[in-house]
Amino acid sequence: MGGQTFAQKAIARAAGRPTAAVGEIVDVEPDLILSHDNTAAIARMFSALGLRRVKDPNRLAITLDHAVPPPTPQHAQNHAEIRRFVAEQGIRNFFEAGRGICHQVLCEEALVLPGQMVLGADSHTTHFGALGAFGAGVGRSEVLALWATGQIWLRVPSSIRIVLRGRLSEGVTAKDLCLRIFRDLRADGGLYRSVEFAGDGVASLSIESRMVIANFMAEFGVKNAYLPPDDAVFDWLAPRRARRTGEPVQAVREAIALGALYPDPDAAYEAEHLYRLEELEPMVACPHSVDHVKPLREVAGTRIDMAFIGTCTNGRLEDIAAAAAILRGRRVAPGVRLLVIPASSEVLQEALRRGYIQTLVEAGAMIGVPGCGPCMGNHMGIPAPREVVISSGSRNFRGRMGTPEAEIYLASPAVVAASALRGRITDPREVTP
Template sequence: MSGQTFAQKALARAAGMKTVEIGQVVDARPDVVLSHDNTAAIRRIWLQFGQERVVIPERIAITLDHAVPAPTTKHAQNHAEIRQFVQEQGIRNFFEVGRGICHQVLSEEALVLPGQLILGADSHTTHFGWLGAFGAGIGRSEVAALWATGELWLRVPESMKVVLEGELPTGVTAKDFALRLIGDLGADGGLYMSIEFHGSGIEAMSLESRMVLPNMMAEFGAKTAWIAPDAKTTTYLAERLKRKAQRDDRRFGKPLETLSVSELQALLLSMALFPDPDATYAAVHHYRAEELEPYIACPHSVDNVVPLSAVAGTRVQQAFLGTCTNGRLEDLAAAAAVIRGRRVAPGVRFIVIPASSEVLKAALEKGYIQDFVEAGAVIGVPGCGPCMGNHMGIPAPGEATISSANRNFRGRMGTPDSEIYLASPAVVAATAVAGVIVDPREIGG
């Protein structure tokens, strides 16, 4: 029998089996079931099961993030229904308006651990691969079924190995690597696959840079994505578990307050799952970090990727920094370094929305928010912002936006007759200053 991929091991664990085969359908029990503003709609589906209580309240996590603060009465009523549901069902992992984007918040709260299965009613649940977890987006009806039964059938996906060796050049980021990969292989290049990231280039990345890669794999058609957890990962989680966890949290068999950070690190590493050396892959792709450059995804597809130099000088009317892809402190720091002492160009709006309240607080303490405000940027409430076209930055017809988000298909930001370019945070900030798409290295950023 050949070795097992990460996906095989993760789904075998979730199904209570020793091994599984690629293509096999298993009944899996997720460790976390995620939903957000769509929880009210999921509840209406769940009620059709005729149950009064969900069967897994301790495994449910709900975050209000997609339309916050509520921009309309309809959204406000939706939020009110969710709050009532949370109270009735005794759901403890509920995060209110302003706490931030679900994927960022659950990471900060250390609710997802290595080797675990998290299923969410959001396509970017692949995000949790940065923790060495199997994260996958599912539909609302599937989440309702999980509330009712605690399990869901999943097909074990084929796996693709992506290897990055070397060190990224100055000004080139994980976002650029993700765009290059999607541009090379197409928006459906990883369809229903598990994307495993390997190599010295991945190991050298900061944790916040690593988060970008599994998040962006939702745009690659992937079912899930994975990065090997290491000492950086376990330190992050262990420290947060000590600070964040509820006193009766017994995920490790004993109260968390009785465990030291080093003990937690060892336990977390023991939970991690790693592919076998002889695992079977549908494809293997190799990249050299030194050969990469800044890239832009042009309208209206995330795989319409070109080197930044090919579209330099393209005028924009709006720049947006934020989202679950690139709204973290590292991203704000990169953008602030570019914009500090400069002004947003006339005729351009620069919208900055931190991914969470923790990020906002840290950015305030480090002076980044002051840098943005002094430059003429607009600061938004932590959340998804204009990414899905609800509010807080919907473009006018005919306008172009450069964004650090993950999607740029027609109408994504609420206006079909507008254009969205995707780029790294520093490029977004430099473009806000120049008024046209520009490499920040060319303006001294």
């Protein structure tokens, strides 16, 4: 059969087989099954089919994150139904409203390890590729089947290899790399592919930056995204996992490293692309498509009404730190609203400890409860018609933030903070102290 890509190896492992061929239909048993606020709808379907018990409650992870605190009686009812379902089924991996966004939380809790498979009722489940796991979004009916049987079929995807060389320049981020990929290869360029990153540039990226890449690749249409796990990943996960299991950190680290999967040197790829990180520049996705991308210099000066830093793509500590560095001792421009929502309670607590939150509040920012916030247009910062928003989120199609008449630009948190400071889209390198 020849060399195997990461996706082939991960699917083969989840299927209990030695190999898997591209295009083959394979029955898999994932290590973790993820759902969030949509658990209520899935649970109703589960009950309507006469099903009473999930196959393995220890493989379920449920997080309340999309509408927290609940903005309507219906959202509150959904949360109440989920709490009852969790108690009835004996689901231990349940994370209450305020703990944070599912993808961030499951990483922080070390519930996902290199080489494992996570299937979730959320498109950004690709996030877990940052830790060397196979993460893929599936539909609610597929999650229902997984609850009932513990298994589902997958078609083994072909793979695209993206090689990263060098290091990012000052003021350029992993978000800019992703936007450049979308511009070059289009939003559907990775449709049902496994996108597998390689090269010395991967090691130069922080764990948080790798999460940006794996998460944001969902907008590239991929089935999964993968960055090869290294010592940085093992060191990040080991103490977290040890706290969960009670085992010695070094023993846990060795076990984590042993479970990692890597593509074979002679694995076959559908295409290969090279990006030299030092050659990249800040990029912005313009309304109303994630691949309508231009260099920041071409849209600089565009007036904004609202700036948003957060979401599963860019609500981590290094994102908040970047914003605080720009806004320290300064004020948001008159007429501009800046909303900052940490991706998790862990991020919020550390940002508080380091003084970032105080800096942002003094600059005029609003701080939201950890969760998805206005990203999906539920609440906590919906723009008015004809307003212009610059967001660190993942999507900018019409109505994404709840208002079809609003215009949404996507950029890195540093660009968002600099733009909030000036009241117009701004290169952060122009305002860095």
